[in-house]
Amino acid sequence: MAPDSESDRSSPDIFIPDEWSNTADAIANCSVDSPIAFVCGPKNSGKTTFSRHLLNVLLQRHKKVAYLDTDVGQTEFTPPGLLSLTIVDKITPDLTIPCLKTPERCFFFGDISSKRDPVIYLSYISALYDHYLKEYCTDNKTKFQGTTTSLPLVINTPGWVKGIGYELLVGMLKHMSPTHVVKIRISSESKNLPRGAFWSNEVNNDSVCVIEINAARQDHLKRSVLVQKDARLLRDMRLMSYFRQCLPSDMTISTLKELTRELCALHPYEVKISNVEIKHLHSQVPVSEIFGSLNATIVGLAVSSVSEKWPQCVGLGIVRAVNGPSKGVIYVLTPVPQKVLEDVDLLLMGSIQTPTALLLAPGCVSPYMSANVVPYI
Numbered sequence: 396m397a398p399d400s401e402s403d404r405s406s407p408d409i410f411i412p413d414e415w416s417n418t419a420d421a422i423a424n425c426s427v428d429s430p431i432a433f434v435c436g437p438k439n440s441g442k443t444t445f446s447r448h449l450l451n452v453l454l455q456r457h458k459k460v461a462y463l464d465t466d467v468g469q470t471e472f473t474p475p476g477l478l479s480l481t482i483v484d485k486i487t488p489d490l491t492i493p494c495l496k497t498p499e500r501c502f503f504f505g506d507i508s509s510k511r512d513p514v515i516y517l518s519y520i521s522a523l524y525d526h527y528l529k530e531y532c533t534d535n536k537t538k539f540q541g542t543t544t545s546l547p548l549v550i551n552t553p554g555w556v557k558g559i560g561y562e563l564l565v566g567m568l569k570h571m572s573p574t575h576v577v578k579i580r581i582s583s584e585s586k587n588l589p590r591g592a593f594w595s596n597e598v599n600n601d602s603v604c605v606i607e608i609n610a611a612r613q614d615h616l617k618r619s620v621l622v623q624k625d626a627r628l629l630r631d632m633r634l635m636s637y638f639r640q641c642l643p644s645d646m647t648i649s650t651l652k653e654l655t656r657e658l659c660a661l662h663p664y665e666v667k668i669s670n671v672e673i674k675h676l677h678s679q680v681p682v683s684e685i686f687g688s689l690n691a692t693i694v695g696l697a698v699s700s701v702s703e704k705w706p707q708c709v710g711l712g713i714v715r716a717v718n719g720p721s722k723g724v725i726y727v728l729t730p731v732p733q734k735v736l737e738d739v740d741l742l743l744m745g746s747i748q749t750p751t752a753l754l755l756a757p758g759c760v761s762p763y764m765s766a767n768v769v770p771y772i
């Protein structure tokens with residue numbers, strides 16, 4: 396099939412079947428001003444690839460499109476462990492290259508699977524969706540004045556479609572009001588989501604258009620050909636690209652060793668422990684172990700607020716060293732701009748693993764990532 400848009404031409408390995416491009420076009424050209432598309436389906440069926448294609452198609456008609464990323468282990472525009480709403484204003488020509496963007500709003504979930512805390516997971520996603528509704532979904536008044544600020548929304552979801560994963564999808568759909576639900580199906584029928592509006596008890600659910608499409612690639616027996624991703628490697632790569640931003644963009648870094656060495660050579664931020672609250676999200680740590688437990692970990696940098704229920708995450712940091720007893724400080728590396736950091740009053744600790752490559756800096760003692768810091772004992 397001939398590529399049908401510039402974005403497809405730029406992604407030689409990506410195959411957009413007619414069914415996919417027709418679906419994306421139908422959503423972009425539907426009668427609703429700003430469609431809300433919920434993309435779901437089993438693991439590796441192509442949800443992310445389709446979502447990115449849809450995003451590009453929508454960006455041909457709209458200046459900006461909102462993207463709600465609910466796949467906390469395989470995040471699209473942020474490092475893993477975050478749930479985010481991002482406003483995208485540029486077509487990404489190559490659908491195979493992940494890129495980091497600063498989200499409009501973001502929560503630190505602190506794990507790569509929703510099963511760690513399904514209740515909080517759903518609360519965060521609902522809060523992100525509500526934020527979209529409040530800020531980016533036109534109400535009648537603004538529509539009437541012709542100053543429409545409404546943006547389409549693409550919601551990408553995890554591939555966990557059984558058990559609690561299924562319940563969470565149902566929970567999301569019940570909270571949201573998508574105009575379109577795109578279900579990607581694979582040939583192994585038992586792995587698919589139920590047909591139709593599976594989340595709703597209404598017999599005729601006319602308010603939403605449910606579209607079922609097949610995974611892009613099939614063999615000659617019409618079996619879906621699914622590409623398995625190395626999820627852990629992808630997460631590590633995403634984290635390393637994130638922390639690469641701590642260094643000047645014009646600095647040449649060709650290898651992981653160089654990246655680690657340069658990160659170790661950076662001056663970290665010195666954070667006074669008395670100025671921040673340290674919170675372990677998924678475990679209880681005795682007070683005496685708190686400093687030790689922070690060392691060489693990835694933390695969410697968050698800002699608490701009296702008006703908001705959940706602290707907003709402004710980015711991640713690596714705790715490079717801790718000097719608890721004598722100075723009461725921790726040393727943090729982060730690409731978050733200093734101006735934004737000034738508001739951070741919460742360090743959230745989850746279970747996002749620091750990539751091993753970053754712990755093995757030449758000349759430094761693992762896991763402290765520094766040659767000159769006495770580790771906390």
Ligand SMILES: Nc1ncnc2c1ncn2[C@@H]1O[C@H](COP(=O)(O)OP(=O)(O)OP(=O)(O)O)[C@@H](O)[C@H]1O
Nearest residue numbers: 408409410438439440441442443444469554611622
């Ligand atoms: N249309 C396509 N053309 C070529 N490769 C594809 C296509 N769709 C998916 N793939 C490949 O299959 C793999 C899985 O795709 P993708 O990440 O989009 O699936 P997913 O359903 O979002 O996965 P997960 O459930 O893990 O989040 C990736 O390596 C992707 O490049």
